[in-house]
Amino acid sequence: MRYLPLTDSDRQAMLATIGAASIDDxxxxxxxxxxxxxxxxxxPDHASEMAxxxxxxxxxxxxxxxxxxPFFLGAGAYKHxxxxxxxxxxxxxxxxxxxxxxxxxxxxxxxxxxxxxxTQVARLLxxxxxxxxxxxxxxxxxxxxxxxxxxxxxxKALLSSGLHxxxxxxxxxxxxxxxxxxAYETPELDSKTDSQKLxxxxxxxxxxxxxxxxxILGRIEDxxxxxxxxxxxxxxxxxxxxxxxxxxxxxxxxAMGADIVVGEGQSIGVGLQFGGPYLGLFACKQKYVRxxxxxxxxxxxDAAGKRGxxxxxxxxxxxxxxxxxxxxxxxxxxxxALAFSIHMTLLGEKGLRALAGLNHAMAVQAAGRLAALPxxxxxxDSFFNEFxxxxxxxxxxxxxxxxxxGVLGGVSLGRLFPTAPQIxxxxxxxxxxxxxxxxxxxxxxxxxxxxx
Amino acid sequence: xxxxxxxRPTAPTPVEEAHMAPATATGNRALMLEEKLIFEIGSTDTxxxxxxxxxxxxxxxxxxxxxxxxxLPGLSEQETVRHYTRLSRQNYAIDLGLFPLGSCTxxxxxxxxxxxxxxxxxADIHPLQPQSTVQGALGVINELAVWxxxxxxxxxxxxxxxAGAHGELCGLLCxxxxxxxxxxxxxxxxxxxSAHGTNPATAAFCGYKVEDIPATPDGxxxxxxxxxRLGPDVAAVMITNPNTCGLFERDMKxxxxxxxxxxxxxxxxxxNFNAIVGRVRPxxxxxxxxxxxxxxxxxxxxxxxxxxxxxxxxxEALAPFGPLPYTARMEDGSIHLIEEENVGEEMPQxxxxxxxxxxxxxxxxxxxxxxxxxxxxxLRQVAEDAVLNANYVLRxxxxxxxxxxxxxxxxxxxxxxxDKGLAEGFTTLDIAKGLIDEGFHPMTMxxxxxxxxxxxxxxxxxxxxxxxxxxxxxxxxxxxxxKAGDEALKGAPYHAPRRRLxxxxxxxxPVLSWSEPDLAAAAE
Numbered sequence: 001m002r003y004l005p006l007t008d009s010d011r012q013a014m015l016a017t018i019g020a021a022s023i024d025d026x027x028x029x030x031x032x033x034x035x036x037x038x039x040x041x042x043x044p045d046h047a048s049e050m051a052x053x054x055x056x057x058x059x060x061x062x063x064x065x066x067x068x069x070p071f072f073l074g075a076g077a078y079k080h081x082x083x084x085x086x087x088x089x090x091x092x093x094x095x096x097x098x099x100x101x102x103x104x105x106x107x108x109x110x111x112x113x114x115x116x117x118x119t120q121v122a123r124l125l126x127x128x129x130x131x132x133x134x135x136x137x138x139x140x141x142x143x144x145x146x147x148x149x150x151x152x153x154x155x156k157a158l159l160s161s162g163l164h165x166x167x168x169x170x171x172x173x174x175x176x177x178x179x180x181x182x183a184y185e186t187p188e189l190d191s192k193t194d195s196q197k198l199x200x201x202x203x204x205x206x207x208x209x210x211x212x213x214x215x216i217l218g219r220i221e222d223x224x225x226x227x228x229x230x231x232x233x234x235x236x237x238x239x240x241x242x243x244x245x246x247x248x249x250x251x252x253x254x255a256m257g258a259d260i261v262v263g264e265g266q267s268i269g270v271g272l273q274f275g276g277p278y279l280g281l282f283a284c285k286q287k288y289v290r291x292x293x294x295x296x297x298x299x300x301x302d303a304a305g306k307r308g309x310x311x312x313x314x315x316x317x318x319x320x321x322x323x324x325x326x327x328x329x330x331x332x333x334x335x336x337a338l339a340f341s342i343h344m345t346l347l348g349e350k351g352l353r354a355l356a357g358l359n360h361a362m363a364v365q366a367a368g369r370l371a372a373l374p375x376x377x378x379x380x381d382s383f384f385n386e387f388x389x390x391x392x393x394x395x396x397x398x399x400x401x402x403x404x405x406g407v408l409g410g411v412s413l414g415r416l417f418p419t420a421p422q423i424x425x426x427x428x429x430x431x432x433x434x435x436x437x438x439x440x441x442x443x444x445x446x447x448x449x450x451x452x
Numbered sequence: 453x454x455x456x457x458x459x460r461p462t463a464p465t466p467v468e469e470a471h472m473a474p475a476t477a478t479g480n481r482a483l484m485l486e487e488k489l490i491f492e493i494g495s496t497d498t499x500x501x502x503x504x505x506x507x508x509x510x511x512x513x514x515x516x517x518x519x520x521x522x523x524l525p526g527l528s529e530q531e532t533v534r535h536y537t538r539l540s541r542q543n544y545a546i547d548l549g550l551f552p553l554g555s556c557t558x559x560x561x562x563x564x565x566x567x568x569x570x571x572x573x574x575a576d577i578h579p580l581q582p583q584s585t586v587q588g589a590l591g592v593i594n595e596l597a598v599w600x601x602x603x604x605x606x607x608x609x610x611x612x613x614x615a616g617a618h619g620e621l622c623g624l625l626c627x628x629x630x631x632x633x634x635x636x637x638x639x640x641x642x643x644x645x646s647a648h649g650t651n652p653a654t655a656a657f658c659g660y661k662v663e664d665i666p667a668t669p670d671g672x673x674x675x676x677x678x679x680x681r682l683g684p685d686v687a688a689v690m691i692t693n694p695n696t697c698g699l700f701e702r703d704m705k706x707x708x709x710x711x712x713x714x715x716x717x718x719x720x721x722x723x724n725f726n727a728i729v730g731r732v733r734p735x736x737x738x739x740x741x742x743x744x745x746x747x748x749x750x751x752x753x754x755x756x757x758x759x760x761x762x763x764x765x766x767x768e769a770l771a772p773f774g775p776l777p778y779t780a781r782m783e784d785g786s787i788h789l790i791e792e793e794n795v796g797e798e799m800p801q802x803x804x805x806x807x808x809x810x811x812x813x814x815x816x817x818x819x820x821x822x823x824x825x826x827x828x829x830x831l832r833q834v835a836e837d838a839v840l841n842a843n844y845v846l847r848x849x850x851x852x853x854x855x856x857x858x859x860x861x862x863x864x865x866x867x868x869x870x871d872k873g874l875a876e877g878f879t880t881l882d883i884a885k886g887l888i889d890e891g892f893h894p895m896t897m898x899x900x901x902x903x904x905x906x907x908x909x910x911x912x913x914x915x916x917x918x919x920x921x922x923x924x925x926x927x928x929x930x931x932x933x934x935k936a937g938d939e940a941l942k943g944a945p946y947h948a949p950r951r952r953l954x955x956x957x958x959x960x961x962p963v964l965s966w967s968e969p970d971l972a973a974a975a976e
Contacts, residue, residue: 001826001830001833002825003560003562003825003826003830003914004830004833004834004837004913004914005914005915005916005917005919006837006840006841006913006916006917010916010917011837011840013917014840014841014843014844014917015840017844017847017848018840018843018844018846018847018862019847020843020862023836023839023840025862026836026839026840026843026862027700027731027732027839027862028861028862029699029700029702029861029862029864030700030702030728030731030732031702031704031705033705033736034704034705034732034733034736034737035731035732036730036731036732036733036832039730039828039829039832040602040603040730040733040828040832042602043599043602043603043827043828044824044827044828045827045828045829045830046825046826046827046829046830047824047825047827049564049825051824052564052568052821052824052825053564053567053568053821055824056568056571056574056592056817056820056821056824057568057571057573058588059573059574059588059589059591059592059595060568060571060572060573060574060588061573061588062573062587062588062591063573063574063577063585063586063587063588063589064577064581064585064586065572065573065575065576065577066576066577066578067572067576068572071578073578073580073581075580076579076580076808076809077578077579077580077809079576079578083500083501083529085500085529085532085533087570088533089532089533089536089537089540090755091566092536092537092540093545093546093547093548094540094541094542094543094544094545094547094548095536095540095543095545095755095756096545096547096561096566096753096755097545097546097547097551097558097561097753097754098543098544098545098546098754098755098756099551099553099556099558099754099756099757099893100754100756100757100758101756101757102553103544103884103888103893103894104950104953105885105888105945105948105949105950105951105952105953106542106543106544106888106893106945106948106949107542107543107544107756108539108542108543108949108950109539109540109541109542109543109756110543110756110757112487112489112539112542113536113539113756115489115964115965115966116489116490116491116966118964118965119491119965119966120524122965123522123523123524123965124522124524128965129964129965130964130965132757133758135614135615135618135759135807136614136807136808136809137808138807138808139614139618139806139807164808166805166808166809167808169776169792169804169805170804170805170806170807170808172804173625173775173803173804173805173806174658174806176803176804177625177628177658177659178657178658178659179659220513220514220516221514221516222514222515222516247518247522248518248522249513249517249518250513250516250517250518251516251517251518251519251520252518252520252522255520264808271575271576272575272576272577272578272579273574273575273577273813273814274574274577274578274579274586274589274809274810274813274814275579275808275809275810275811275813276579276614276759276807276809276810276811276812276813276814276815277614277758277759277761277812277813277814277815278808278809289962289964295757296962296964297964298958298959298962298963298964299958299963299964300953300954300955300957300958300963301953301954301957302950302951302952302953302954303943303951303952303953303954304950304951306950306951308950308953309953310953310955310958312955312958312959312962312964313959313962314959315959317649318617318649318650318652318653319648319649319650319899320649321649321653322649322652322653322662323652323653323655323656323662324656325649325653325656327653327657328617328620328621328650328653328654328656328657329615329617329618330615330616330617330648330649330650331615331616331617331747331757331758331759331760332757332758333758333759334754334755334756334757334758334759335753335755335756335758335759336755336758336759338536338755338756342532342536344524345490345494345500345525345526345527345532345535346499346500346501346526346527346529346532347499347500347501347524347526348494348495348496348497348498348499348500348524348525348526348527349496349521349522349523349524349525349526350496350497350498350499350526351499351500351501351503351526352522352524354499354501354503354506355501355503357506358503358504358506360506360511360512360513361506361507361508361509362506362507363512364509364510364511364512365507365509367512368509380512381512381514382512382513382514382516383512384513399582400582400584403581403582403584403585404584408578408581408582408585411580415580415793416580418791418792418793419792433503433504437507
């Protein structure tokens with residue numbers, strides 16, 4: 001077995017040192033009836049590297065990858081070009097095969113990256129501080145709701161209808177058990193969001209308003225009025241960003257008054273990977289830092305006075321506080337945070353703005369072309385790189401037929417909101433810098449034929 | 453001095469103390485390069501990425517264009533590669549040497565798994581693509597699921613949890629849903645004192661009251677105390693097996709039977725599954741739910757603190773309550789997803805969704821490649837060699853270090869020592885920092901909490917006897933120095949990129965992001 005270095009003579013010598021006659025003697029504490037005498041039946045034995053690679057490649061070939069087709073899916077996961085150096089650097093063994101930086105003297109590489117990452121995220125989202133990352137956007141969103149409850153000591157959260165329905169589902173799952181009250185309605189196919197409704201619904205029991213920006217239908221709007229209304233009753237505004245590239249073009253939620261900003265960082269550096277691992281972003285105002293979940297990296301000095309970095313404020317965390325911790329989270333998405341940070345460093349502000357500008361320009365071009373098709377209308381007044389088309393028939397079936405023709409043409413609202421057939425004609429289309437004019441042309445022609 | 457006729461010396465002058473390690477002007481030490489922050493070396497006008505010129509068109513951003521300076525510095529590609537390469541060299545890693553962190557299972561990460569995970573058919577597919585275009589991905593999930601079920605002797609598996617603690621949450625939510633389905637509102641979860649901190653934190657996070665179960669003097673769950681506490685208010689007992697003292701809970705089946713008789717469920721923390729994989733099936737011990745850290749037992753890389761992945765195997769009683777999305781294989785061999793749309797017909801008791809998409813697909817491909825490489829025979833060998841290596845460490849050092857449970861028999865995959873017998877004023881921390889100078893990552897320290905000054909050593913099966921012997925040599929030397937009261941040990945590490953760091957200062961005046969120096973000074 002190529003990964004196991006012990007030889008039989010090593011094993012015999014080690015057993016002699018231990019004073020055991022056989023390996024079985026080391027398992028003496030396992031009751032005899034629970035000890036398996038041979039290998040588990042119905043499972044194959046070990047295989048060569050070549051055989052395993054062949055097997056996995058055969059499975060990979062059964063998938064239609066995004067790079068093989070005109071590709072327009074978004075809705076919480078986006079295809080962006082990741083520079084080759086990002087993947088090269090995250091595969092350096094010193095990053096890839098390191099553990100959580102519990103011994104800071106020999107983990108300054110990871111720690112400095114986390115400190116830089118926290119700063120990049122805080123600046124991008126327009127907040128004072130960010131943590132070292134969460135599992136993904138959906139779990140970060142729930143953690144933000146819990147944090148707002150801790151801060152306000154109120155148990156009712158108002159969820160915007162523009163919030164990703166899977167994020168809503170995650171929160172609803174948890175709220176069933178924690179007793180938090182969540183107010184939520186599915187969205188309508190309207191260029192206006194439900195902000196006015198949310199403002200009217202805020203009351204003295206409201207812990208927070210949770211709003212996605214850009215929202216699940218691609219709509220963008222100024223959050224200032226919502227923030228002001230929330231703050232007027234002592235509630236918090238939680239903003240959720242699932243496409244962080246947008247913040248190279250549009251105002252940061254923190255700058256519009258959001259108290260906690262969470263998001264999905266996958267867009268920058270991470271790649272689609274069928275939904276995971278992804279990267280939860282979590283940032284907030286300075287005054288709430290001790291209520292944050294997750295790991296935080298901070299600056300300090302060593303015994304010789306040199307600058308260095310450590311994990312800090314860990315008295316919030318489970319390994320110290322156990323059942324009184326702010327969250328049960330233990331890992332973060334370290335390697336994804338590294339990928340995000342490297343990609344962001346390559347981009348810099350100049351590159352990020354260029355990337356965002358290109359995304360928006362391609363999306364505007366696609367929206368114009370697609371909305372000109374017979375029977376198709378563009379729902380949005382404004383958008384970044386994602387918008388909603390209203391088709392003359394159920395979009396779910398159209399998406400499946402497009403896939404059969406080799407076009408990955410967006411996410412249907414039927415897939416996202418299976419219990420809301422009244423919006424089933426909606427199709428959410430994302431257009432990033434990876435889309436070419438030719439892709440738009442192929443998509444438009446295929447869609448026109450499917451609708452004819 | 454030996455030199456060529458042009459004056460170039462060809463052999464070194466013998467080093468004298470006075471010539472050792474003078475300070476350098478840059479602070480660099482040859483291959484060990486100091487590296488500033490990107491905010492100190494980059495500029496917002498620099499970029500390492502080129503883009504096509506955007507087509508001209510109207511602006512549809514409303515009035516939301518971002519006008520403020522964001523403050524994100526960029527670097528050219530070469531500067532970027534150097535920055536992160538230099539930083540990487542300040543990290544210890546498995547690729548450099550033995551990484552004996554107890555309960556963390558830092559084993560070799562095979563590179564085939566990295567290659568497989570990067571195949572475009574896995575790395576470049578969207579979670580919401582039509583199911584007809586992702587049959588291979590669903591196949592990976594299903595194939596891995598079958599392995600996990602068979603290796604554990606359980607009934608079903610929830611694949612979506614994103615890490616071990618998320619898996620614990622999944623298991624407890626299944627238990628709570630199952631109890632609620634029978635109208636039973638139990639409020640208490642029992643957790644042993646030696647448990648990982650995530651266990652009580654998870655129970656509290658989903659609304660349970662947590663109570664401790666004491667340990668026996670031999671480091672195991674106190675069965676009588678547990679039995680005495682069981683009652684109609686107890687929803688579940690969370691047990692780590694093998695436990696965090698590195699011992700197998702001999703009474704596991706008896707515990708399970710007692711818990712079930714009292715109407716409660718058994719949650720097993722599977723963090724230490726590496727010790728028993730292929731040799732013992734938790735399902736045979738009465739476990740109802742157990743998370744499996746793919747980043748431990750199945751070797752997906754830890755990446756400096758994640759991403760993890762924590763599928764949860766479930767008993768027949770709990771499987772119907774698992775989370776969405778769930779994969780199901782049809783009679784024609786195709787695999788389909790159970791999501792919100794069809795959950796009503798196919799899995800009506802599911803507790804719902806706990807993360808946005810399908811879980812850690814990038815970890816599934818790696819773990820499956822690892823499992824297929826080992827096969828049933830190789831996985832059994834993994835457990836045997838992991839346990840053998842740990843016992844070899846235990847018996848090679850128990851004459852110089854106190855092994856609190858060493859007298860009760862062999863350990864499983866990790867060896868536990870305490871600080872008993874060190875000279876006055878010497879601590880576990882001193883030994884840990886001394887190991888850094890010897891070229892090793894320290895063991896887990898001060899955990900489990902049930903042992904004073906705990907040192908928990910988990911070598912894993914991928915260490916050779918030669919590597920273990922060198923580690924034993926280092927730890928033996930440090931133990932002897934700490935017992936002899938060698939003051940120099942208190943200053944360790946001397947040879948790492950940094951000396952001991954001031955964690956008190958970091959927590960008292962938290963600096964969590966970088967500020968321009970004039971702004972930082974103004975804030976003082």
